[in-house]
Amino acid sequence: MNPPSVECLQLCKTYPGAERPVIDDLSLQVQQGELLVMVGPSGCGKSTVLRMIAGLEPISAGELRINGRRVNELEPKARDVAMVFQDYALYPHMSVRDNLAFPLKMRRVPAAEQAKKIARVAEMLQLGELLERKPAQLSGGQRQRVAMGRALIREASVFLLDEPLSNLDAKLRVQVRAEIAELQRQLGATMLYVTHDQTEAMTLGQRVAVFNQGRLQQIASPRELYDAPANLFVAGFIGQPPMNLIPASLLSAQPAADSTCVWVGVRPEHLRIATAHDAQQLHVSVDMVEFLGHETLLYLQPDVGGAPLVMRQAGRSALALNARIALAFDSEPHCFDAEGSRIAYPLAARSTEHLP
Ligand SMILES: Nc1ncnc2c1ncn2[C@@H]1O[C@H](COP(=O)(O)OP(=O)(O)O)[C@@H](O)[C@H]1O
Ligand SMILES: [Mg+2]
Incomplete structure (x- = not known):
């Protein structure tokens, strides 16, 4: 594994x-050459x-290291980091070329080297044709690419x-997202990428750090976050539509009496119509049908009460509004205790479920 590039050690911030x-x-820790995505609600x-x-906000407690060196007290300029802000602002009176050159001029980079770097970034971000234009003459996506270029240069x-x-609008977002991932690979750059959008996090991140209310909830690969969320928050945050969370007390084949399983979690694609062989059956009625083309989402109200469940079916569904069905789980469900922490699926429930 590469050495860490950014290390946060028990960082605290109180405004x-x-x-x-x-x-x-x-x-x-963010490793050198890693693209780490931080995701969480606004x-x-x-x-x-x-x-x-x-270095734009003082650290209240803990230590921050960049490339092995403590930087808590260092000025932003001395930290060797470049930041692209949510509300990026280009200099409106400057051409794209001059906007790109600005950070280099500030650092007194010689003119010949400036020209070389601008040419390289312009090629990477496909800005070659746009270098003489002013920001007002660019589309949103082009402006975004210039802002990226100004940081990457x-x-x-x-x-x-x-x-x-x-x-950016949704389509452009997907396109620029792919470009960022490609660029990061090309440059072998260390990147910390922040988003509130779990889809963006899952598609972009090599590892994803999930935050809620100022606390790191889990840091793992997208696959692990999806397959083994560490707690109820991650279970509900990652995945669209979210995981169904059912109070264990509402299930017919309940987890073992001595189990601490309070919530049973099932992804929408793991719900299916029950057969006579399923010990665990949940009777529901179809509340709403959303046909999305490649799949259908069915919103189901359990007879026993509780929140509606979502079931995902490929393509068109044969189920109509108000249909009454029995549901079973297609794979082992997730279990969470009273504190919301992930626990192993109780064995007693596992054995009863497979009885004919
Ligand atoms: N300069 C500030 N002074 C006081 N509180 C702030 C300041 N900046 C942000 N906050 C508060 O800190 C919390 C986290 O904000 P922020 O880091 O901007 O969240 P996010 O980027 O995840 O949306 C919010 O409750 C916000 O209101
Ligand atoms: Mg923010």
Whole structure:
């Protein structure tokens, strides 16, 4: 494994006058050449973390290291990081070329070298034709690429991207997202990418760090987050539509009496219509049918009460509104205890489920 590039060691942040920290005891490492995505709902502290790493926000407690060196007290300029902000601003009176050159001029890079770097970034981001235009003459996606270019041109050792695609429409977002991933691979750059969008996190991240209310919930590969969420928050946050969370007490084949399983989680694609062989059956009625072309989402109200469930079926569904069906689980469900932590699926429930 590569050595760590960014290390957060028990970082805390409390804004002046606030009672509670907005970042609480954060420890994580970003390896050199890694693209790590931080995801979480709005207000969970993602931007605060990036701003602490960039040196734009003082660190209240803990240590921050970049390439092995403590940087808590270092000025932003001395940290060798480049940041792309959510509300990127280009200089409106400058051409694209001059916008790209600006960070180089600030660092007194010689003119010949400036020209070389601009040519390289323009080629990578397909800005060659646009170099003489002003920002007002660019589309949103083109402006976004210039903002990216202005950060990347510095060849910093760490790139921090704070929701850089949030101003783009959905189609462009997918396109620029792919370009960022490709660029990161080409450059072998260390990147910390922040988004509130779990789809973006899952498609972009080599590893994904999930945050809620200032605390790191889980850091893992997209696949592991999906297959083994560490707690109820991650279970509900990753996946669209979200995992169904059913109170264990509502199930007919309940987990063993001595089990601490309080919530049973089942992904929409793991619900299916029960057969006579299924011990675990949940009777529901079809509340709503959403046909999406390649799949159909069915919203189902359990007879025993509780929140509606979502079932995913490939293509068109044969089920109509108000149909009454019995549901079974297609794979071993997830279990969570009263605190919301993931626990092993109780063996007693496992054995009863497979009885004919
Ligand atoms: N300068 C500030 N002063 C006081 N509170 C702030 C400041 N900046 C952000 N916050 C608060 O800190 C929390 C985390 O904010 P932020 O890091 O911007 O979240 P995110 O980027 O995940 O949406 C929010 O509750 C926000 O209101
Ligand atoms: Mg933010």
